[in-house]
Amino acid sequence: MMRILIVDDEKPILNLIRISLTNAGYWCETAEDGNQALEKIDNGKYDLILLDIMLPEVDGFELMEYIRPLEIPVIFLTAKNAVSDRVKGLRMGAEDYIVKPFEIAELIARVEVVLRRCYKTEEIFHINGLMVNCTSMKVERDGKDISLTPKEFELLTLFLRMPNIALYREKIYERVWGGEMQYGSKTVDLHVQRLRKKTGLEKELQAVKKVGYRLEVNP
Secondary structure: OOEEEEEOOOHHHHHHHHHHHHHOOOEEEEEOOHHHHHHHHHHOOOOEEEEEOOOOOOOHHHHHHHHHHHOOOEEEEEOOOOHHHHHHHHHOOOOEEEEOOOOHHHHHHHHHHHHHHHHOOOOEEEEOOEEEEOOOOEEEEOOEEOOOOHHHHHHHHHHHHOOOOOEEHHHHHHHHOOOOOOOOOOHHHHHHHHHHHHHOOOOOEEEEOOOEEEEOOOO
């Protein structure tokens, strides 16, 4: 399991990120200021650090100077939207830069991209006899291949990467098909129905009233 350190002095944001990434299958620790972060980095081992810039004690740019020789990937999380700040962070070696406020789905997606790029590991999910290899795009149930269309596969991996999170139909459409979903469109519903039948996830892939769908996964 990938280990992530989240460093942010805004406790509500810190807790939201921690809960969301934990639900997505990551092991998370948190720090609320620069000194706490330094202590955790010295005493722990992390695959990724999410780092706010405006921190008490030691700011994010100073922390980045300390982290860089350790070769731990860093994503900056900050309310500072100036281009100069983004350029500075990236030039210091950060893998990505996300400006607050942001969508949790976008954060999770960017975390996945950075981890895949930095560690080049196969991304494989197992759920109730179903095996999904996101790298080779192979899907099996109990050893038998399941044939999915490209959109069905994208839809399945979207749910797998954000388990136990209710996803709005509009957001699902935006992530899988791109653009804005037209009023009254049944595209998402029809694809979810077919995906349930093909994968056998009828119980796990649940409809959420007036929202969309959620993949229910037991911890």
